[in-house]
Amino acid sequence: MAQIFRPSANLLAKSSIVGGAILVAALGFGLDTLFRSPYNTNVRVARDQPVPFSHKHHVAGIGIDCRYCHTSVEKAAFAGIPPTETCMSCHSQIWSDAPMLEPVRESFRSGKPLQWTRVHDLPQFVYFNHSIHVTKGMGCAVCHGRVDQMPLMYQENTLFMEWCLDCHRQPEKYIRPKDKVFEMGYKPAEDQSVLGARLVQEYKVRKLTDCAVCHR
Amino acid sequence: MRNKALLLIPAVAALTACRQDMHDQPKFKGLQVSGLWTNGQAVRPLVEGTIARGRLRQDPHKFAGKTGDVFAATLPAGYKADKAFLLHGQRRYNIYCTPCHGMAGYGDGMVVSRGFKAPPSYHIDRLRNQPVGYFFDVMTNGYGVMVSYASRIPVDDRWAIAAYIRALQLSQNATLADVSEADRAKMAGGRN
Structure with a gap:
C-alpha cells in the first residue's frame, strides 16, 4: 500500500501548527476589534430621533445651561429628559409653525410623550448616579464629550467597564472645580496633575473600585 | 461523533454571549x-x-407667595437673604431665567434676540414696586x-431666585448712599 502522507506533508503539519496559532490570534484580535468598533458601541454614531434636536444650536448657539432641560442632574440618579412642556416654553412662541417641530406640538396637544431614542444606554445591572458625579466635580463633557458641538446627539465614549474604571482608579486626571462642571469648553487653569490632586483631597473623592459600588 | 460535539461548544458559547437578558431586564423603569x-x-x-x-403645602406664604390676599413682602419663615442664599439664587437665575430675562434682568436674553416676545425689564417702576411674593x-x-x-424649579430655589431678582433691582438703581463706608473708601481709592 502506498504511503498516505508524502514527505512534503511534514511541512504542512508544521506550518499548520503555526498557522493555527496565528488563526486563533487573528480571530481573537478580529472579535476584539469588532467588539470595540462603533458597530457594537455606537460611539460617534448619530442616532435617529423623532425630532432632529440639535444640542449644538441650543447650547453653543443660544447658551442654554444643561440644567434648563436636564433639571434633576444635580439631585437624582437620572439627569432627566425634559417633558414636552419644556420645549414648548420657547417653541409655543418661536418656530411655532416649523414642520420639523410638528411632533413636539402633536405631543403637547395629545399628552403623548415624544419617544426619543436613548443614546447612552447602560446595562441594567449597572448602578449609575448623575448627582454624585456632578456634585463632586465631574464635568458633563468628561463623559458626554463636547455636546455643544453635536448637531445630532451621539455617544462620545464606549461606556465599557474599563472606561468607568479608568476614572474611578485615577479621578485626579479628570476632576475639575465644582463651578466648572457645566462648562463645555473647560480647560484647567493650572497643571491638571497639581489641580486634580488638590481637588480630589478638597472634595473628598474616594477611589471607588469595589465591584459592589456599581453592581449592587 | 465526540469530535463533532466538541465543535458545538464554541458555537453555543458564541451564541449565548449575545444574549442581552441582563442588559435589558424584563421590568419597567421610568x-x-x-x-x-x-x-x-x-x-x-x-x-x-x-x-x-409630610408634604402638605399648608403655608400660603411659602407655597403661594401670599399673606392673606396680597403678595408677601417678605421671605417666608426659614429663609434668610444672606450672601449664600443670594448666590444660590444667582446660579439658579442664570440657568432658568437668563435665556429670556438676560443676565441683569433687562429682558434682553438670547431667546428674545431670536424672536421671543421680550419680557418687561425688572427695572421698571411697576416691577420694582412689586412685593417679593409676586415674583x-x-x-x-x-x-x-x-x-x-x-x-423645573423647586420651591426653595424659587424663593432664592426671587431674592436675587430683588438684588438685581437694587443693583441697577443703587446710589452712592447705598454703598457702605468701607466700600466707598475703596471706590475713592480706585479712582487714583
Whole structure:
C-alpha cells in the first residue's frame, strides 16, 4: 500500500501548527476589534430621533445651561429628559409653525410623550448616579464629550467597564472645580496633575473600585 | 461523533454571549414605553390630589407667595437673604431665567434676540414696586407667554431666585448712599 502522507506533508503539519496559532490570534484580535468598533458601541454614531434636536444650536448657539432641560442632574440618579412642556416654553412662541417641530406640538396637544431614542444606554445591572458625579466635580463633557458641538446627539465614549474604571482608579486626571462642571469648553487653569490632586483631597473623592459600588 | 460535539461548544458559547437578558431586564423603569396605556408611558401619573406624607403645602406664604390676599413682602419663615442664599439664587437665575430675562434682568436674553416676545425689564417702576411674593407667584404660575416653572424649579430655589431678582433691582438703581463706608473708601481709592 502506498504511503498516505508524502514527505512534503511534514511541512504542512508544521506550518499548520503555526498557522493555527496565528488563526486563533487573528480571530481573537478580529472579535476584539469588532467588539470595540462603533458597530457594537455606537460611539460617534448619530442616532435617529423623532425630532432632529440639535444640542449644538441650543447650547453653543443660544447658551442654554444643561440644567434648563436636564433639571434633576444635580439631585437624582437620572439627569432627566425634559417633558414636552419644556420645549414648548420657547417653541409655543418661536418656530411655532416649523414642520420639523410638528411632533413636539402633536405631543403637547395629545399628552403623548415624544419617544426619543436613548443614546447612552447602560446595562441594567449597572448602578449609575448623575448627582454624585456632578456634585463632586465631574464635568458633563468628561463623559458626554463636547455636546455643544453635536448637531445630532451621539455617544462620545464606549461606556465599557474599563472606561468607568479608568476614572474611578485615577479621578485626579479628570476632576475639575465644582463651578466648572457645566462648562463645555473647560480647560484647567493650572497643571491638571497639581489641580486634580488638590481637588480630589478638597472634595473628598474616594477611589471607588469595589465591584459592589456599581453592581449592587 | 465526540469530535463533532466538541465543535458545538464554541458555537453555543458564541451564541449565548449575545444574549442581552441582563442588559435589558424584563421590568419597567421610568420613561419606558408600555403598550398597556393610551399615552404609551409605563409610569403612571399620580392620582390627582396625592400628597406625600409630610408634604402638605399648608403655608400660603411659602407655597403661594401670599399673606392673606396680597403678595408677601417678605421671605417666608426659614429663609434668610444672606450672601449664600443670594448666590444660590444667582446660579439658579442664570440657568432658568437668563435665556429670556438676560443676565441683569433687562429682558434682553438670547431667546428674545431670536424672536421671543421680550419680557418687561425688572427695572421698571411697576416691577420694582412689586412685593417679593409676586415674583414667586409668576415663577410658580407663569405670566403672559411665560410658562410655569414650578415643575423645573423647586420651591426653595424659587424663593432664592426671587431674592436675587430683588438684588438685581437694587443693583441697577443703587446710589452712592447705598454703598457702605468701607466700600466707598475703596471706590475713592480706585479712582487714583
